[in-house]
Amino acid sequence: MENELVDFYKALGDASRLKIVGLLAGRAYSVEELAALLHLRPSTVSHHLSKLTEVGLVSAHPESYYNVYHLEQKALEAKTRRLLSRADFGEAAAAVDLDAYDRKVVADYTRRDGSLKTIPAQQKKLEATLRYIVKAFEPGKRYSERQVNKILARFHADTASLRRELVGHKLMKRAVGGGDYWRTES
Amino acid sequence: MENELVDFYKALGDASRLKIVGLLAGRAYSVEELAALLHLRPSTVSHHLSKLTEVGLVSAHPESYYNVYHLEQKALEAKTRRLLSRADFGEAAAAVDLDAYDRKVVADYTRRDGSLKTIPAQQKKLEATLRYIVKAFEPGKRYSERQVNKILARFHADTASLRRELVGHKLMKRAVGGGDYWRTES
DNA sequence: AATCTAATTCGATAATCATCGAATTAGATT
DNA sequence: AATCTAATTCGATGATTATCGAATTAGATT
Numbered sequence: 001m002e003n004e005l006v007d008f009y010k011a012l013g014d015a016s017r018l019k020i021v022g023l024l025a026g027r028a029y030s031v032e033e034l035a036a037l038l039h040l041r042p043s044t045v046s047h048h049l050s051k052l053t054e055v056g057l058v059s060a061h062p063e064s065y066y067n068v069y070h071l072e073q074k075a076l077e078a079k080t081r082r083l084l085s086r087a088d089f090g091e092a093a094a095a096v097d098l099d100a101y102d103r104k105v106v107a108d109y110t111r112r113d114g115s116l117k118t119i120p121a122q123q124k125k126l127e128a129t130l131r132y133i134v135k136a137f138e139p140g141k142r143y144s145e146r147q148v149n150k151i152l153a154r155f156h157a158d159t160a161s162l163r164r165e166l167v168g169h170k171l172m173k174r175a176v177g178g179g180d181y182w183r184t185e186s
Numbered sequence: 187m188e189n190e191l192v193d194f195y196k197a198l199g200d201a202s203r204l205k206i207v208g209l210l211a212g213r214a215y216s217v218e219e220l221a222a223l224l225h226l227r228p229s230t231v232s233h234h235l236s237k238l239t240e241v242g243l244v245s246a247h248p249e250s251y252y253n254v255y256h257l258e259q260k261a262l263e264a265k266t267r268r269l270l271s272r273a274d275f276g277e278a279a280a281a282v283d284l285d286a287y288d289r290k291v292v293a294d295y296t297r298r299d300g301s302l303k304t305i306p307a308q309q310k311k312l313e314a315t316l317r318y319i320v321k322a323f324e325p326g327k328r329y330s331e332r333q334v335n336k337i338l339a340r341f342h343a344d345t346a347s348l349r350r351e352l353v354g355h356k357l358m359k360r361a362v363g364g365g366d367y368w369r370t371e372s
Numbered sequence: 373a374a375t376c377t378a379a380t381t382c383g384a385t386a387a388t389c390a391t392c393g394a395a396t397t398a399g400a401t402t
Numbered sequence: 403a404a405t406c407t408a409a410t411t412c413g414a415t416g417a418t419t420a421t422c423g424a425a426t427t428a429g430a431t432t
Contacts, residue, residue: 003201010199014390015192030310031409036287044391046410065400065408066310080266101222121431122377124216124252200420217379230421232380251378251430307401308407373432380427388419397410402403 004055008079011055016040017048021071024058028070102128116156119165127169133162134171134183142180148172190241194265197241202226203234207257210244214256288314302342305351313355319348320357320369328366334358 012018019038023029031049035042049069052058056075060067105128109116120126136151137143143151145163152159163181166172174181198204205224209215217235221228235255238244242261246253291314295302306312322337323329329337331349338345349367352358360367 013196013199
């Protein structure tokens, strides 16, 4: 439902279901047998099996009276291996708003006109603010010190400090010998 | 708490915690940063991080004001790999009473003296009963047909059927040419 | 020492979920 | 067709837990 990977882990994050998977790793069992082995009611086991089925870990095969469940070995291995690649964690994190923190910090420090009340003293908040400010510069374009100061003045009167911090935190670079500034790639 | 593996999966079976792991896979974050990124309160994030710490997935390193968390890459890989080996599922299943089902079935079919009311017609229940009955024979020992019948008579008058089923289900074997019987290994 | 700040803990609340018993369904055996 | 049996579904209940706000703690900066 919410997320394939979350559901997969949720399915395994229960003692009864883990035992079921463990038993099915040995051989196939009917619902009735599992219920007796686990000291649970058939309805409860049925509920667990439906969750395991949802994530593709087990599957059912009718056999005479019984519904025999067996482990989907390949699915287990495939999902587990994907984990190692770490690819899916990125997927989960992709839904995250990576700018949210910066915007929050900047919102705390800026007036309605977008200028800074003060330059943050704390490292993390200073960095967030700088990442915000540097967006005022076009990537790839070169700026003279005068142009830089003019842009920075929109944020704070102490343009020298801002310039120094931007360079110090490697968000901007200066040509050797004191030439132009440009925004570094990120 | 209850089971190392269950707790591990439970820790990952939550959307917020999966996102945290995904973010930490990229770089280390403070609680405050994670809270802003996930749109959660610091107290909530702290709670999640403590759960992830419990199972060894992340660890904290104080740094100035902040408590910076980072992913325990090796722990993640190690645990995930153990999964593939399937060794731990067996561990979970080991706690299970493997005889419970057989005992339940036999209890349904036996009188107080241990004899069978009827010989179960259903395959699974017949097998459970046979596994129960065969325990009356010592492993490795040889029995004449007369001895076998005497023992089986304790369970049901139709000793011939029981004998046939025991052999048919390979729980007992008979010497070629119609000789002695013995219990097979299991 | 006094003061900040982030992190944690605690208590409360609402949502999720494992488990059960009862009722129903789906299939097979007679 | 009638009957039996295992499985599933449904509704209820109790336990677990994600989340929050408030209060506290632990550390660093001044």
